[in-house]
Amino acid sequence: MALHDQVARMRAERLQTAPQAVPSSFQGVTKEKVRQVLTRLHLGTNVDLVDGVYALLDDQTNSWFSNVPPATRFSHGATTAHLACHIGILQRGGGKLDREGRDYWIKPLRELGGIEPVLLHEQRFIFGHVKAKSPNSSYRLSEEFKAILRAPDGQWEGLLSAWTSLDAARVRREFQASMVEASRLLVDRGHSELIQASISYYAARFLPGYNVIYVDDGDGDRITEEDRANFARAGVHLLLGDAMPDVLLHNPELDWLWVIEAVTSDGEVDMHKMTQLIGMANRCGKAGIGFTTTYRTWREAGARQAAHGNVAVDSYIWIQEDPARHLLVESFPTGL
Template identity: 65%
Template sequence: MALHDRVAKIRQELIQSGRPVVPLAYQGVTKDKIRQVLGALNLGELPDLVDTVFALLDDQSDSWFARPPVGARFCDGATTAHLGCHVGILQRAVGKLDREGRDYWIKPLRELGGIQAVTLVNKEFVAGHVRAKSGNSCYKLDEGLKEILKAPQDRWRSMLAEWASQDAARVRREFQAQVVEAARKLVDNGHSNLIRASIDVYAARFLPGYQVVYIDDGDGDRISAADRDRFRHAGIELRLEDAMPDVLLWNPETDKLWVIEAVTSDGEVDLHKVTQLQRLAQRSGKPGIDFTTTYRTWRQAAVRQAAHQNIAIGTYLWIHADPSKHFLIKGFN
């Protein structure tokens, strides 16, 4: 069944059941609130854009993809066709929006970073449009804009002013460009590519001031002469028995170390690895060492941790498909 027919059927079934076709608000956000926020960006007079943002807040409808991630909702990722049908059929009952008009109902906010590009790959939404002309290329709302839309009346304007500042917009565009490029390279799920993304995206974003001392990409000598020079420059005393991580970073200002383990099959930062590398840091006179385990997708992280539950307490977790945040693992005292 064609998408527009499926959506028309959904609408009819909702009407017959006596339920509203669309609620007055998704995630507590009304169309009037969307108009106010977009109005502050000089975009409030674009009704197609207002209704598209409303659609991208839809957490009550299951994903419209044929094979979506488990538990995925419409707001997790919607194609241009999905959005055109949501607005034109579900919300307005007049037929899907013309795809050629997407420059008016996607592009204005995408240029500001308010609508983010994502792609459904192996039942996971990953950042960026990683495959040209893919039917799985889709969109979601930026988390920062979503928080502004959900914020109280006395707070959203100040939050929007910060979000929409020229520097912030530039940073978002640059960061998204990095993510898209890295995501293209990661479609093959290569370990070396995840290591590179962990450096170029994660470390660049979350570990300012840290320099790469060592990368274990599995190619050539495990520790080269150039590596040893960098170890000496960073004041790291290396021994043959030391287990080296995928990435070792050093902050010249604080003299602290940071370890990244990029996991595609195994190798999380577990308690044994923490103990080993803490000994290296202490022997080298470093004031501290921190750790991050990185995965390509939430699904891969879930599969590994469901089986092993081995990430050490006090370390961090980063997911390349969800790149704008990292997580500190806490436990009971």
């Protein structure tokens, strides 16, 4: 059963025994208290953010991940899809929110450090989105921000002022950076290493004249200011729904783009991804766009393609353990 159907059933079952599907407070915090605190941050009119914070306080609903210990609650970590369903369906009784709206109901407070990125790894949540494009990338409230929300009137105001000071923000960023690095040590580095090999060996040998303008080697939700500057120089204009590859390169002389997808578990250049990215290149007026899927070993490539056979025709495959060649994927001519 799809997640939105499960949440709709959950709401219906709760309303059979209670006047509302969610209680009036979580962890002693009401939705009005959330609004008051966010108002001090000039975010109180963002109703989706208010409801998103309230969802991340939910310590009464079991986690919607299936592979976690029984005591894990929604508040321990929730994906964008989980939040979209909690807000739109469980709280409001409508449809799930558009996940592309996460820039409005996650990003503002995440940039301040009130919402933290976490990753479900080996049945526990670790800090940071340290595995690119992982379906287990999630969010939770920081302990400091929860303490502000739980503090009584007359106390939370001072805690909030201290939390938002420049010194506190700097220390928080430094601490979070160290936490991300610690988390990276716990996660398989195979994907990141394959991305780097795809740049250092494959692109250097087979794509002369191409410059790397974007690397998605960490938090797939985040595009840095440096990335935006690179896109601008290459004449690439991204829209909210555009697919982001592991590596995007640009040849300024040819005005061609090239996409590399490094695969350790999934994510090949398939026809859907190719169509999306060709559309982006055409919209940006590029002369063309090429595609390569890279794997670490022939064994991994064979296992993936035996099961899925999804690498797009007219794209290339490169194998890290056999780096001196790349292979063009072709199909039989029609009629044969």
